[in-house]
Amino acid sequence: MDLKLSAKHEALRAQIREFLKLHGHQSAPTIPGDRPNTALLAWQKLLLEHGYAGRTVPQHYGGYGAEPDVMEQHLIVEEFTRAGVALGIGNQGISMLVPTLLELGTEQQKREYIAHTLRGELVWCQGYSEPGAGSDLAAIQTRGVDDGEDFLINGQKIWTSTAHAADMIFCLVRTEPDLLKHQGLSYLLFSMKTPGISVRPLKTMTGRAEFNEVFFTDVRVPKHQIVGKRGDGWKVANATLKHERAYLANPGMLIQRYAEVAKLMQGKGLSGVPAIADPILMDRLMELQGRVLAQRCHGMRLLTLADKGQDPLLAGLITKLQGCEIRFQLSSLAVDALGEVGLLLQGSEHTRADGIWQERKGFDLGLVIGGGTAQIQKNIIAERGLNLPREPRAAA
């Protein structure tokens, strides 16, 4: 690939740097499981106005309306990362549902939902997993029974991130119980305020309740709230999963995390000596530096393929597996580098860095599981990427 930037891209880079110099201090982070606060909503609005969020989303759906240009997108992520500035709201609605709707939604769905979602006003949750269906997602049992103008939904979802704070859900239900399991699903959008929904929080090892159980009892959803065709939910669900896996393992985020851990280790430790002076911790940092840089190069390779309009195939599949594992190892290293106080969560009087690394370590371990576990990713790489034989599967 040609690493030299064109004049157009050089100009964009200068523009981003100027923007960050003027406005970077206004940035606000996304807190997993929470609704965007006022500061984050204002930051997102500014990013949308300047084309640093929703860049290629058409203007009539609330985006900036730029032509797709992978190098521009890369430059934005790179410059924000270099400046340590948060790139607006990262949530399931913006990163997963919006691209799904752009690809497969009806015109009415696009107009009704995309702009509000991009602005952070409409918060979504993802209703896929059930107590008996996680890795084997197509085994879901939540039923959507045909009832005239509506589907009547009954069943239970689990591990539903942000359901307690969400306005809407994109939900996978079984509408055709007589068909084979992958063929009988439909993908529905509905309000979390619809009568018959109850949400029960699940507390995680971060000490917070970021996800939930969600119960549906005779929940009435109009049929036009379906994305794609009835019975075609597996295809729509996979379109969303593709975006989820890219969102969870963004290489820009890894570089930012690596820089934070390196800085932490250079500071004074508990004993007054920086953690980086410890040869074992230093060795772990160096190994992770190599892996982060490899991910960055890999990201550029994917970019080159996208630029040429080529399908990345195997190269695209390893991103989630590698990215989420490295992210967890970086947080684990930070906790170890902090010594015994690294284990303390926010709120303890002895905590350092406000307990952020212990919380991140717990959360990042979840990302190795969420969106498809590491083992499932390896199966996908083996079967779809390397054409190895499929593992035995139940017939229906």
Ligand SMILES: Cc1cc2nc3c(=O)[nH]c(=O)nc-3n(C[C@H](O)[C@H](O)[C@H](O)COP(=O)(O)OP(=O)(O)OC[C@H]3O[C@@H](n4cnc5c(N)ncnc54)[C@H](O)[C@@H]3O)c2cc1C
């Ligand atoms: C932080 C977090 C957030 C999440 N958010 C959401 C959300 O918002 N919405 C949602 O719907 N779901 C969400 N999930 C659920 C997530 O998608 C599931 O946890 C995941 O798909 C695994 O399913 P499971 O937990 O049922 O584990 P299981 O499928 O029961 O797997 C248990 C173990 O067996 C292994 N295993 C299973 N099948 C195979 C196989 N064929 N080959 C090899 N190993 C296998 C798995 O890798 C795992 O180690 C979230 C999970 C986490 C951790």
